[in-house]
Amino acid sequence: MSEMRAGDAEPTVRLLADVEWVSECYPVGELHEHVSVYLIHEGDRHIIIDTGSFYHRESIAGKLREATLGRGVQALILSHSDYPHSGNIPALRREWGDFEIFACCGDPQIQGLPYATQCRIGGQREIFGRLFSFVDPPLADRSHTSWIYDHGSKVLFAADGFGNYHVPGECALTSLEIPGGIRSGDIHGYHRDNVGWMRYVDPARLRATLERMFERFDIALVAPVHGNPVAASELGGYLDELTEAARRIVAEYVERDAVPR
Numbered sequence: 001m002s003e004m005r006a007g008d009a010e011p012t013v014r015l016l017a018d019v020e021w022v023s024e025c026y027p028v029g030e031l032h033e034h035v036s037v038y039l040i041h042e043g044d045r046h047i048i049i050d051t052g053s054f055y056h057r058e059s060i061a062g063k064l065r066e067a068t069l070g071r072g073v074q075a076l077i078l079s080h081s082d083y084p085h086s087g088n089i090p091a092l093r094r095e096w097g098d099f100e101i102f103a104c105c106g107d108p109q110i111q112g113l114p115y116a117t118q119c120r121i122g123g124q125r126e127i128f129g130r131l132f133s134f135v136d137p138p139l140a141d142r143s144h145t146s147w148i149y150d151h152g153s154k155v156l157f158a159a160d161g162f163g164n165y166h167v168p169g170e171c172a173l174t175s176l177e178i179p180g181g182i183r184s185g186d187i188h189g190y191h192r193d194n195v196g197w198m199r200y201v202d203p204a205r206l207r208a209t210l211e212r213m214f215e216r217f218d219i220a221l222v223a224p225v226h227g228n229p230v231a232a233s234e235l236g237g238y239l240d241e242l243t244e245a246a247r248r249i250v251a252e253y254v255e256r257d258a259v260p261r
Helices: 054-067 089-096 184-194 196-200 203-216 232-258
Strands: 013-016 019-022 025-028 031-034 037-042 045-049 075-078 100-103 124-127 130-135 147-150 155-158 221-224
Touching (some): 013 221, 019 054, 031 184, 037 054, 045 054, 100 124, 196 232, 203 232, 221 232
Parallel strands (some): 045 075, 075 100, 155 221
Antiparallel strands (some): 025 031, 147 155
C-alpha cells in the first residue's frame, strides 16, 4: 500500500476564477480515492461544497483559511449527509461560527442536521445572490443525494457517482492534465467498489440520462467529490468509459451469479 498521511495532498487548485478545489484523497491499495471539498468565492463571502473526511480535517481547515484569506466559510451546500461529506461540520462551525447550511433531504432533523435549511431536489436557491440548481442524479448512493449546479461558474458538483481512482502524483490534476485522460480502469474500479447498485443499471439508459442533464445545463466542468474534475471537452470520452464500466460491472455480476455453488 502506498504511504499517505493527512495533509499529503497537493495544495488547493484554482479551477476557475471563482472556484477552487481542495484536493484530498486517501490510499486504496496502490491507488488513491478523492474525498474533496470545493470552494466558491462570491465577493468576500465563501461557499463550500461538502466538508470532506475527518481524516483530512486539519488539512482542509488550513487550506480554507489560506484560500479565504482568513475569512473562513459563510455557507455550506451538502451533496448528501453521509459522514465523508458532512463529518467536519462541527469542527468548521467551531472555527467560523454558525454559517448557513443547505441540504437536500426530506427532514434535516432526522438526517442529523437540525440547523440546515432544506432544499428540494429539482429546485433552485439563491445563496448570497448566486443561483444554484439541485439536480436529481442518476448515480447516487442515498435517496437524499443531489448534484449541485452553480449557474455562476457553470460547474456541476457530483457525488458519489462520476468518480474515479487515480495513481499517486495525480491527486491535484484535472482530466486535461492527466496523461491520456482519466483511465477506463480507474472509472470502472471506482464505480465497482463504491456504487453497489451499478450491477442493476441499464448502461444505455444511464448514458442517455446523463446526456440529457448535460444538454439542460451549460457545463464548464464536472467536479466530482470522489474524482478528478472533468473538463467539458472531456465529458464525451468520460461518458464512453463510464458506459463501458457499467457494462463490465453488469457482466461481472451476471457471470458470478451464473456459477453453480
